[in-house]
Amino acid sequence: MGPRTYGLAVLLLLPLAVQPANILGLFTSLSPSHLIIHVEMMKTLMEQGHNVTIVTVRMPPHPVPEGIRHIFIPISAQGEEKFKSLIGKMSEKRLIYYDFVWYKGIETMINLQTEFLADKRFTGLYEEQFDIVFHGYFMNLFELGVAAKFKCPVIMNWVGAPLDQTDQLTGNPPELSYVTPITMSAQAGQSLSFKERLHVFLLHWCLRFLNWTFDMKMQHHYEHFFGQEKNFPSYAEAKISISLFFSNYHTLTEGPIRPLLPNFIEVGGLQAKEEPSKLPQDIQTFLDTAKEGVVLLSLGSNVKGSHMKPQSVRMLYEGFAGLKERVIWKWDDLANTPGNASNILYKNWLPQDDILAHPNLKLFITHAGKGGIAEGQYHGVPMLAFPFYGDQFGNAEGMVKAGFGLGLRLLETSDEVFRSALKELLQNPKYANAAKTYSQRYRDRPLTARQSVVYWTEYVLRHKGARHLQTPVLHMSFIESNNLDVYALLSIVFLGLFWLLKRLFSWISAKIRGSPRKLKKN
Structure with a gap:
């Protein structure tokens, strides 16, 4: 050229x-x-x-x-x-x-x-x-x-x-x-x-x-x-x-x-972000020095720690405290945290997308809101979903079926099941590999x-x-857009033809049945 x-x-x-x-x-x-x-x-x-x-x-x-x-x-x-x-x-x-x-x-x-x-x-x-x-x-x-x-x-x-x-x-x-x-x-x-x-x-x-x-x-x-x-x-x-x-x-x-x-x-x-922004220094250092990797827990902007049952909070804390990986936990009340394990960093606000872009981030625990799921997909991070309501259940199910995460119900999850899920996602490479493959496809677009x-x-x-981008169907009634009037007319025509054919066959049948009697009488 x-x-x-x-x-x-x-x-x-x-x-x-x-x-x-x-x-x-x-x-x-x-x-x-x-x-x-x-x-x-x-x-x-x-x-x-x-x-x-x-x-x-x-x-x-x-x-x-x-x-x-x-x-x-x-x-x-x-x-x-x-x-x-x-x-x-x-x-x-x-x-x-x-x-x-x-x-x-x-x-x-x-x-x-x-x-x-x-x-x-x-x-x-x-x-x-x-x-x-x-x-x-x-x-x-x-x-x-x-x-x-x-x-x-x-x-x-x-x-x-x-x-x-x-x-x-x-x-x-x-x-x-x-x-x-x-x-x-x-x-x-x-x-x-x-x-x-x-x-x-x-x-x-x-x-x-x-x-x-x-x-x-x-x-x-x-x-x-x-x-x-x-x-x-x-x-x-x-x-x-x-x-x-x-x-x-x-x-x-x-x-x-x-x-x-x-x-x-x-x-x-x-x-x-195609290029992540600079992280706050404490988060940056926490991530950079994590030799075993980092787990991020963020359940969105609506669900607060005070909304969760105490046994659920305890289960999460004890599961995290037993990890060799570090954990960044979005928690609103920093004066009353679930515990003081040395591998957990609590923050009431997080630059979530920038954290997900960090190479040491190994797992994202999310409520399966569409925004968080999209960020995890973009950056190719395995996920564990705890959906609460609305479309979150469908988002979590889709993630599981795509092969780069697991889904649990927070209120129904036992300590053993939670620890098992953490171990599976952090140690089985198939989830990270599936997430990377998914990310490549997710990013590959003409624009x-x-x-x-x-x-x-x-x-x-x-x-x-x-x-001019609009389809004509927006200006049609339910009957018109679904051709119900066409089906109704054709149904009437077919029923009419069926009735006529039935009458015709009845007339012919009557003629046939009546012919021998006339011959015998004659």
């Missing part, structure tokens, strides 16, 4: 220039771990020269980068107590998705995310002009009215795998014969058994009904906050105005391989997650909302 041809190829690969845009990010999820991904996305766009403003109801776990305007509107004290009580209940019991609903988890989160909409610190933004609005999706579709007020495109950012809700918003086909809900996981490359398909089918329609009830509540909030606006889109119209969906997922490695439409972009591992965010955001800006 000559220099001219090479230069032309490079020019063709470069995206068209975009003027710096005013970007508003609404990230009202009550889970601080969600903010890690949302803020990283905004940081990526800010570094491209865009003007970024974000609104949160939680303080992000990491400092908001300079250059991003951050408006913090905390939820009410009453709401905070309600949320803490909810998390405490969920951490004390073995939960599945239905229990999460039973504890009014989703309903609580929907209601608490509405408070900021009436706050003067937020409503003052309506005096400004924004070119695009980002929504951190988590049962907060009523916020779509904000983009409608600014008359600008909207992009949704979801921190996990595709959901039935995201499939409905983008038009992705559900494919119930091999795509499992977030509470389950399928073996990579293998089909589901009849029992599993039956389970998926029934669970899908149960969740579809529950999501419908949540959607009614979100519609109520949408109409409450935006129903008085003149010439304003309805809630149904707002839901089909979404230009693009970003998802913290990577189907090629996490599976199952399934059809995804052009308006659904995967950016799995977005928060994982990095950050590059994908920049390209597709600017694509939406260049094409004024890029509504």
Whole structure:
């Protein structure tokens, strides 16, 4: 290839220039771990020269980068107590998705995310002009009215795998014969058994009904906050105005391989740094001098040590104290730690991704939240999962089936089982080898997650909302999109033909039976 041809190829690969845009990010999820991904996305766009403003109801776990305007509107004290009580209940019991609903988890989160909409610190933004609005999706579709007020495109950012809700918003086909809900996981490359398909089918329609009830509540909030606006889109119209969906997922490695439409972009591992940042000196020294390696325990930002039962804390401590490896334990109350074993370093805040990137890190013990799982996958670290609620069970199951980790239920795990799991993961090289192989596949993409965010955001800006990415199914009714009217018509035609044929055969049969009697009479 000559220099001219090479230069032309490079020019063709470069995206068209975009003027710096005013970007508003609404990230009202009550889970601080969600903010890690949302803020990283905004940081990526800010570094491209865009003007970024974000609104949160939680303080992000990491400092908001300079250059991003951050408006913090905390939820009410009453709401905070309600949320803490909810998390405490969920951490004390073995939960599945239905229990999460039973504890009014989703309903609580929907209601608490509405408070900021009436706050003067937020409503003052309506005096400004924004070119695009980002929504951190988590049962907060009523916020779509904000983009409608600014008359600008909207992009949704979801921190996990595709959901039935995201499939409905983008038009992705559900494919119930091999795509499992977030509470389950399928073996990579293998089909589901009849029992599993039956389970998926029934669970899908149960969740579809529950999501419908949540959607009614979100519609109520949408109409409450935006129903008085003149010439304003309805809630149904707002839901089909979404230009693009970003998802913290990577189907090629996490599976199952399934059809995804052009308006659904995967950016799995977005928060994982390609080059780790400098660690705090005490953590850096602790890792560098660990001849036998280090185990990291972090159960996320919602589950505190005070939420765990004392016997579970004791089991973890005694298991760690007996290791030759060192342990970094995320523990909130540093004045009351589980014990003073010399090989354990307690920290109430951890630069998790940077620790996972350290070569001496041998094992990551996690609650199987999607953010932590993605970081572990990116850096190729074996994992032990203690899922608590929601999608964590499906994330843990997927990790186990991929071969680079084990999953346990914290409330049901004995001392012996925990020690056995630690020994297996630390001493059997197959988990580390599987994690490294998985990491290589996870990273091997035509664009990095950050590059994908920049390209597709600017694509939406260049094409004024890029509504051409939408599938026609978003503008069709349930009957039309599933061809129920076609099936109904064909059923009527076939039934009519069947009736006519039956009548014809009856008439012919009667004629045949009647002929001998006529001959005999004659």
